[in-house]
Amino acid sequence: ATDISKLPRVKQELVAPPAVPKHDQVAKGGPKVVEVRMETKEVLMEVAPGANVWALTFNGSVPGPLIVVHEGDYVELTLVNPKESTLAHNVDFHAATGALGGAGLTLIQPGEEVVLRWKAVKPGVFVYHCAPGGTMIPFHVISGMNGAIMVLPRDGLKDAEGKPYRYDRAFYIGEQDYYLPNDGKGKFKEFATPAAGMHEMLELAKGLIPTHVVFNGAVGAITGDNALSAKVGEKVLFIHSQANRPSYPHLIGGHADLYWVGGSFSDVPLTSQETWFVPAGSAVAAAYEFHQPGLYVYLSHNLIEAVLLGAALHMNVEG
Amino acid sequence: ATDISKLPRVKQELVAPPAVPKHDQVAKGGPKVVEVRMETKEVLMEVAPGANVWALTFNGSVPGPLIVVHEGDYVELTLVNPKESTLAHNVDFHAATGALGGAGLTLIQPGEEVVLRWKAVKPGVFVYHCAPGGTMIPFHVISGMNGAIMVLPRDGLKDAEGKPYRYDRAFYIGEQDYYLPNDGKGKFKEFATPAAGMHEMLELAKGLIPTHVVFNGAVGAITGDNALSAKVGEKVLFIHSQANRPSYPHLIGGHADLYWVGGSFSDVPLTSQETWFVPAGSAVAAAYEFHQPGLYVYLSHNLIEAVLLGAALHMNVEG
């Protein structure tokens, strides 16, 4: 067995999505302990004009930040629940093995913090989310408390022919379904605290039809000045997670040159995909090389969800 | 052509799910005729406290029992409709070829029985269900009348590298969506007979949103004393069917080491899957080797369906 105390340690500075943290595609040297820190912040967030939600978050964003490590690395998470919080939180990593994905070890009350260390043994992109038990699980997840981790193979990605594949940019798209109660007169309700809205939100959620489906927490969050950008000739990796529902990402005018089913980097990627399916509760990855400049729209191709509920973003590609 | 009358015959004792019948992973000798017997029992079943359904079943359980054969074997089913029944029933095997999957040949009234023999030519796991025609089809299926068959390759399963893969245990998880009418005052209705509730159930079903989504027929059916169990170091095969809706199985703290897309054993399985997608109307298979002891939760990762509608089970893994 490895003596973890002898492994080199690196701090990973997490960033707000759709950005991804600075990382090497091919690992330099042997396994490391990658230290990350996340705060379980409860923030009142505007989902759309007139529609606010008490977002339960990792680091204040919906979704939480993307973590990037390599297969064989250890993730050492310091999870901090600020004393301003009103609820207990934890984290379940789908990429982790055993013990409820870490959820059982990390439940912390406001003002507490905990350290969880686990080894990344499966290469791919995986969801993490808060899972405090019982009805708190769907409540926290549909309130935004989920994110993703990318576990890269040590020698980087491979294309469908097994050749090394290197991307020029990567973006992390976290899709969120919200179930916001209304007052019966066409207005969305506001609640004084996260817990105050829980019962009504869950009653609505039982119907399984969200009022909003968005990228990066709010309708239009990734448009205008916040649109994605890339250059013609660049290969772009898209990591797309949906912790609770299926999604059907499509890039209008583009395709997935490569699509890793279920986000698994240990399998041969598919090619020529118009839609890259995201099974509920998972993250997937797709790559596209841009051939032409222009404004691209990236959406979930239930077009009702994309246009009427919010699941669309913009991307500027310069020639 | 084979002279079927010369083939060896074996009786397969079917068992209630999540158990699977005793079987060899690698076939001994040549093709056999595998005799199975199923009764189309109509039973009042408690789905949740205060919520009962006239379950239409094969052998009294929801789902019906898993049948296990090998590619090239013949399935010889004796289907018995007890005289106490109120409805005609039949069976459509997705694994069979031609003639409506057997449905056209097997429709029997209460008090009748029929024998159907067919050859298993495709390796994989497949749904079977009652399909008596017209609106009776969805009615019987959403009343629980479905199950699965596993057709193993004669030389057993292979992993992603083509090496023989042997499991230590197998479980069959049948997921059921129910659409139970309520009385408008918050109580679920009870009906005197299966047919009495049919119209209201189908009207509700048209809305496509189930009131319950459960494993093994009822909320919490596979928890407590009925929880699954395994030991650290064991490889466990999960067969998961959903005859009417998509499902998103996930094992908290585990993964699919192997996942056979669409349940096909003639294709290379995927690896490192956090969710193993079940397309509506199909069965799939996934395998996981347990590395750590503990109480695992296996659920469909629409967490609303898992926690609020019932799609979760427990598994004890001893160290």
Place this chain on the structure above:
Amino acid sequence: ATDISKLPRVKQELVAPPAVPKHDQVAKGGPKVVEVRMETKEVLMEVAPGANVWALTFNGSVPGPLIVVHEGDYVELTLVNPKESTLAHNVDFHAATGALGGAGLTLIQPGEEVVLRWKAVKPGVFVYHCAPGGTMIPFHVISGMNGAIMVLPRDGLKDAEGKPYRYDRAFYIGEQDYYLPNDGKGKFKEFATPAAGMHEMLELAKGLIPTHVVFNGAVGAITGDNALSAKVGEKVLFIHSQANRPSYPHLIGGHADLYWVGGSFSDVPLTSQETWFVPAGSAVAAAYEFHQPGLYVYLSHNLIEAVLLGAALHMNVEG
């Protein structure tokens, strides 16, 4: 770069689905410019008795016609918006690269026409649809304005072992979800013009539950005299598109001998699939060799959608 003006030109006569245009499976000679013509016709269409919709169509059918070309060919579409039309239309080809899949270049008012030429670089089956911007996008798509293109590899299809695969017949099944408002007394509303029904249809669509899910535009459109037909021993290719929702095609009594995930012909097809999943916003392909005669039912295996909402068709197979 290719001098497109020197390429041979062929006209492709489009036909109403489920028929497919006459085509070679293996390309003869080098790349061609394939000329096709589509009219954006607005037609009052009966979806079911008492349920009419202002269908927005390509060439008068729902779905629009299948276009068939080979990888490397150019598609030269003349899109004509008849002067009788009430709305502007365009076309977004998922198979095209750049510039919103052509949508930005093709928006035409009633009485206008436009020519769009693009190169088919990805082999597979792909959706096309009208995408006039904003809420007009889901409105046109859920009013029927979508179809598919098949881009064959120049040397034709290959099976799971890489051997040439030739089909004897091909059918194009376009699945359509409708959201038809009712008058509160159990009757579906009729509107004087397409635009008159738009607001109510979109309000209903926000709930994500269709009132009808059909093949070829109407309940039962592919039954009786319009049923598909084939002969025992024939290999049949099914192309199935759904521009807005997932679908779960299943052939009762048959299987997918071959199923191209996401409709991609540049990937190895899967085998032994009982359901061939169609992610929302995509087209897929599956092939089956019929071994037995009879009346087959092909449906989407959410059986509620198949039987109660309309997603089923019939196929006669002669011995």
